[in-house]
Each structure stands twice: as C-alpha cells, then as structure tokens.
Amino acid sequence: MRTMTPSNIGSYEERLKDFSWSLSEKELGYKAGDDINIAWHCTDRVCKLGKAGKTALIWEGLGGASKSYTFNDIRLASNTIASFLQGLGIRREERVCLFMDRIPELYLGFLGVLKMGGVAQPLFSAFGDESLLVRLENAQTTAVLTTRKHAGKVRKIREKLPHLKHVIVVDDDGKKPLQTGEVAFSLEKAEPVEDFKAAATKAESPSVLHYTSGTTGQPKGVRHVHYSLISQYLTAKWVLDLQDNDIYWCTADPGWVTGTSYGIIGPWSLGVTQCVLDAGFSAEAWYQFIQKHKVTVWYSAPTAIRSLMKAGEEAVKKHDLESLRHLASVGEPLNAEAVVWSQRVFGLPFHDNYWQTETGSIMITNLPGMKIKPGSMAKPFPGITAALLDMTTFSPMTDPGKVGLIAVKPGWPAMLRGYWNNEEAFKKKFRDGWYLTGDRATLDKDGYFWFVGRDDDVINTAGHLVSPFEVESALLEHPAVAESGVVSKPDEINMEVVKAFVTLKPGNEPSEDLKLEIMNFIRKKLSPLAMPQEIEFTPLLPKTRSGKIMRRVLKAKEWGQEIGDTSTLEND
Ligand code: PRX
Numbered sequence: 133m134r135t136m137t138p139s140n141i142g143s144y145e146e147r148l149k150d151f152s153w154s155l156s157e158k159e160l161g162y163k164a165g166d167d168i169n170i171a172w173h174c175t176d177r178v179c180k181l182g183k184a185g186k187t188a189l190i191w192e193g194l195g196g197a198s199k200s201y202t203f204n205d206i207r208l209a210s211n212t213i214a215s216f217l218q219g220l221g222i223r224r225e226e227r228v229c230l231f232m233d234r235i236p237e238l239y240l241g242f243l244g245v246l247k248m249g250g251v252a253q254p255l256f257s258a259f260g261d262e263s264l265l266v267r268l269e270n271a272q273t274t275a276v277l278t279t280r281k282h283a284g285k286v287r288k289i290r291e292k293l294p295h296l297k298h299v300i301v302v303d304d305d306g307k308k309p310l311q312t313g314e315v316a317f318s319l320e321k322a323e324p325v326e327d328f329k330a331a332a333t334k335a336e337s338p339s340v341l342h343y344t345s346g347t348t349g350q351p352k353g354v355r356h357v358h359y360s361l362i363s364q365y366l367t368a369k370w371v372l373d374l375q376d377n378d379i380y381w382c383t384a385d386p387g388w389v390t391g392t393s394y395g396i397i398g399p400w401s402l403g404v405t406q407c408v409l410d411a412g413f414s415a416e417a418w419y420q421f422i423q424k425h426k427v428t429v430w431y432s433a434p435t436a437i438r439s440l441m442k443a444g445e446e447a448v449k450k451h452d453l454e455s456l457r458h459l460a461s462v463g464e465p466l467n468a469e470a471v472v473w474s475q476r477v478f479g480l481p482f483h484d485n486y487w488q489t490e491t492g493s494i495m496i497t498n499l500p501g502m503k504i505k506p507g508s509m510a511k512p513f514p515g516i517t518a519a520l521l522d523m524t525t526f527s528p529m530t531d532p533g534k535v536g537l538i539a540v541k542p543g544w545p546a547m548l549r550g551y552w553n554n555e556e557a558f559k560k561k562f563r564d565g566w567y568l569t570g571d572r573a574t575l576d577k578d579g580y581f582w583f584v585g586r587d588d589d590v591i592n593t594a595g596h597l598v599s600p601f602e603v604e605s606a607l608l609e610h611p612a613v614a615e616s617g618v619v620s621k622p623d624e625i626n627m628e629v630v631k632a633f634v635t636l637k638p639g640n641e642p643s644e645d646l647k648l649e650i651m652n653f654i655r656k657k658l659s660p661l662a663m664p665q666e667i668e669f670t671p672l673l674p675k676t677r678s679g680k681i682m683r684r685v686l687k688a689k690e691w692g693q694e695i696g697d698t699s700t701l702e703n704d
Pocket residue numbers: 344389390461462463464465466484485486487488489490509569570571583585586592595596597
C-alpha cells in the first residue's frame with residue numbers, strides 16, 4: 133500500500149494570498165546583497181545543515197556500472213574540479229562547456245564550474261562537430277570538459293575556435309596520447325580538495341548558458357544567473373513536492389534546461405537524493421530502475437510517457453512500482469490520454485507543467501492537490517503572473533476558449549537575463565511590459581491554461597526544439613538542392629517530427645538514392661535531434677509574392693488542416 137504524505141505546498145489558494153519570493157530567500161538563508169553561489173548551496177550548505185552523509189547521487193550506466201555519492205562526496209568533488217579549473221587559469225565568468233554523456237563528472241563538473249564562478253555551458257553529447265562549433269564560437273568558450281568518446285569532435289573544430297584554451301579529458305586512461313592543449317583530469321586520482329572557497333558570486337552573476345533554437349538565425353544562448361536558484365528551489369519543493377525521504381529521478385539530460393534546473397539545482401539545493409540512468413530509453417530498463425532504487429518522485433516528458441504507453445500495461449505489471457508517489461511531466465503537450473493512462477496503470481496521474489529554457493523554472497503547472505483536468509497545463513505557479521494576450525492587440529484577455537499568446541510578467545528570479553551576444557533577439561521577447569513565450573493557448577472558465585501550439589515555426593520533436601532555418605541551411609549546402617521548406621509532421625510517439633520539402637537544381641533528378649545522399653550530407657551538420665524523418669522532392673514550393681517560402685502552407689497539408697489565407701501566395 134502506498135503511504136501518501138501531505139504535500140509541501142498545502143493549499144494553492146492560501147499560498148497565492150501573500151506570496152513573495154522572499155519566502156524562498158529566507159529558506160535558503162539569503163538576503164539581498166549577499167553572495168549567492170548555486171554550487172555552494174547544492175553542496176556546502178546542505179552539508180552544513182547536517183546532511184553530509186546523506187546520499188546525493190545514485191548513478192547507473194550502461195551494462196550495470198553504478199556509483200553512489202554522498203553530499204560530502206559531491207562537495208569534495210566540486211571543490212576538486214573547481215580548484216583544478218582555477219589552477220588552469222580559467223577565470224570567473226568564462227564559459228566552460230560540459231560535453232559528455234550522463235556520467236557523474238557531468239553533474240559534478242557542472243557544480244565545479246559554478247563553484248569557481250565560471251559559466252556552465254552544458255551541451256548534448258549527441259551533437260556533431262558542427263552543432264558544437266556554432267555554440268562554442270558564439271559563447272567564446274574558454275574550456276571544454278569532455279571524455280575520450282567525444283573529444284574527437286572537439287579536435288575537429290579546435291582550430292576554428294581561438295578562444296578555446298583548454299580541453300579537459302575527464303576519463304583519460306593514458307593509452308592514447310592526448311593532443312597539444314588537451315589535459316587529463318581524473319576525479320578518482322585527484323587529491324580531494326577539502327577546503328575551497330566558492331566564488332563570491334552575487335545574485336546577478338552569470339551562472340548557466342543553455343542553447344535553444346529559434347525560427348531564424350543560429351541557436352541562441354540563454355543567459356541565466358545565480359539568483360535563479362530562488363525560483364528553482366521553491367518550484368522543486370512545491371511542484372515536484374520533493375521531501376527529505378524522497379528518491380527522485382529526473383529523466384532529462386543536463387544538455388536540456390530540465391536536466392540542470394531540476395536534474396541538479398532544484399533537488400540538490402533541497403538536499404534530496406537523486407538517481408541518474410545513463411542509458412537510452414527502454415520501458416523494461418526504466419521500470420527496473422524505479423523498482424531497484426525505489427524511486428518516489430519521477431519527472432519525465434511526454435514522448436517517454438507515450439513510449440511507455442506503447443510498451444503496454446503488462447510491462448508495468450511485471451514490476452513493483454509502489455514506491456512512486458508523485459509524477460510530473462514537461463517539454464511538450466501532454467495529451468489527456470497519457471494522464472488518464474498513468475492514473476490507471478500507476479495509480480497516479482502525471483502532473484503536466486509548462487516552462488522554457490528562457491524561463492529557467494516552472495511557470496504553469498498542475499500542483500499537488502489541484503484538480504487535474506487531463507490535457508491542461510493548469511495554473512501559474514504562485515509568484516508568476518501569466519496571461520493570454522490577444523493575438524493582434526497584445527492586451528490581456530480572459531474569454532474562455534479564445535486563442536491567445538502566453539505571456540508572463542517579468543521579474544521572477546529565474547528569468548533569462550539575455551541571449552548571449554544577441555540583444556536584439558532578447559528585446560523582441562518583450563512587449564508592453566510582458567515577456568512573450570512564443571506559445572499559444574486558451575483559458576477555460578476556471579483559469580486553466582490549455583496549450584494550443586507555438587506561435588512560430590519552431591518544431592518540437594520529442595521535446596527538443598528544432599529550428600527549421602537550421603535544417604534548411606544545412607540542406608541548401610548540398611549541391612543538388614535549390615530550395616527547401618522544413619516543417620513538422622504528426623507522429624504518434626514524438627508528437628511532431630521534422631519533414632523537409634526540397635526543390636532540386638536543374639540537372640538533378642529526384643530519386644531515393646539522392647534522398648539518402650542528402651540525408652547523409654546533412655547528418656554531419658545537424659544534431660541527431662534535428663534530423664528530418666522524411667525528405668519530399670517537389671517541383672515548386674509555395675511562396676509569398678516577396679519570395680518567402682510559406683512553411684505555414686506546407687505544414688497545414690501535413691497536418692490535414694485548412695491552409696488559411698493564401699492571398700499572398702505566389703504560386704497557388
Ligand atoms: O512550446 C513550449 C514547449 O516547449 C517549449 C520550451 O522548450 P525548451 O526551451 O526546450 O524547454 C523545455 C523544458 C522546459 C515551450 O515554449 N513546452 C514546454 N512544456 C510544455 C510545452 N508545450 C506544451 N505543454 C507543456 N507542458
């Protein structure tokens with residue numbers, strides 16, 4: 133039998149009444165003007181509060197490898213890494229990229245970078261060299277922490293990166309000599325640094341730089357600051373309901389904001405034990421993991437949940453999942469069926485919540501104790517003023533069922549402070565005193581938000597944002613490609629996948645071989661997450677009279693929707 137504990141938040145309505153972020157500041161022992169360092173809060177402070185011997189991280193890798201770390205271990209490890217980075221001459225506010233699989237060094241390295249005052253730039257290890265290049269170039273990254281498996285990609289682009297002074301290989305086995313400018317570091321062999329004075333960072337000191345894709349241009353670096361902790365701590369406490377005895381599992385990779393805000397900062401600042409599984413998706417392995425570690429709180433994403441649904445109920449029944457007590461989901465629309473299904477098979481609903489890389493913390497959410505309407509994102513977190521703006525006048529509206537733009541009043545602690553080197557893009561995110569998320573939703577009569585879709589052409593495939601511009605640019609580099617239009621098409625599991633329409637230059641004939649050749653060509657340029665599932669050759673692409681390709685028309689066809697206003701179409 134499951135034992136249910138009272139939730140941390142208690143009553144949503146009560147919390148709304150006199151909410152102030154100072155509540156979180158107080159719990160974290162922070163006052164305006166004090167130093168605030170995320171890594172110190174996640175390690176040293178937790179130890180000071182008497183949890184030094186408590187397990188912080190239970191890690192499992194492929195093939196059954198496993199490791200476990202206490203809060204004192206992660207304090208020492210982050211000290212040791214911070215001190216090593218400092219010893220190399222890396223200075224505060226310089227960008228240090230973490231480019232590795234989900235091994236312990238990724239989590240400990242992240243904390244080490246923050247502890248010495250550097251800016252942590254986590255990137256998916258699945259990125260190819262070109263995806264890596266644009267992000268390291270943009271951030272003028274000083275150092276990369278990586279592993280032997282991924283160092284080759286850094287080597288390929290090293291010459292193009294004059295700012296990149298240090299490549300640190302954290303699992304060097306001495307078998308193959310490292311190259312000039314590369315240095316080995318081993319947490320196991322390094323002398324643990326008992327005392328390291330965390331950098332005296334302030335609320336507005338930069339902390340984390342996450343890259344995200346927009347409709348146009350290269351990916352943008354979302355700049356966060358140490359003060360974001362104030363939001364991440366309290367949202368982890370109230371939305372994820374993390375409590376002292378919990379064993380928490382966040383399935384997200386720290387290359388993605390969920391994997392840092394709620395896969396490192398939120399749980400550890402609360403002194404909560406978390407598990408990490410460094411392996412791809414498999415329903416069997418996931419259930420096994422929950423059963424083995426007696427996971428109590430599970431934070432995942434809709435694509436994974438739909439994949440679990442596909443794997444069927446039998447797989448659930450084979451395991452003892454009684455330890456679970458609270459489930460949450462983020463990243464894409466969570467369909468009503470998934471919520472109903474999870475209630476049936478786990479006896480618990482997935483609580484959908486909505487936010488973005490830019491918001492740094494959860495914005496709209498199904499809080500524990502709140503009535504769940506399957507398919508709805510529910511209501512704003514206390515302290516978050518979210519509204520729907522009219523699509524043309526940009527004024528707030530509450531008409532039930534009318535589609536509007538999701539906007540949030542700036543000022544919550546984890547809000548982005550800018551896009552790296554891109555002030556113009558940052559300015560565009562604000563209008564009439566609102567931060568514009570770029571998403572559309574409706575509100576119902578009870579004030580619940582229902583996600584409708586994005587207000588731009590960005591594709592959300594399995595929770596990963598893909599810029600059509602990035603894919604089109606890669607396609608255009610192929611000598612046979614004249615033009616391309618990249619849109620989403622529906623998919624049962626990933627919700628959306630990437631589809632490319634391509635016109636060919638004279639002298640090229642459409643063929644399956646050419647499709648394959650183009651796919652192989654762009655594979656080297658794009659991250660696997662952004663790869664089209666399908667290429668369709670077409671003699672013509674719909675365009676406006678000014679010559680702009682109308683992705684909207686291509687997309688409507690894929691989704692079987694009305695094409696809408698085509699008065700500006702050139703070739704209809
Ligand atoms: O379009 C929304 C969708 O994901 C976007 C943010 O993606 P990213 O910056 O990668 O951050 C994802 C993790 C926080 C949003 O603009 N999105 C996020 N959560 C939801 C969602 N769409 C529908 N329902 C959600 N719960």
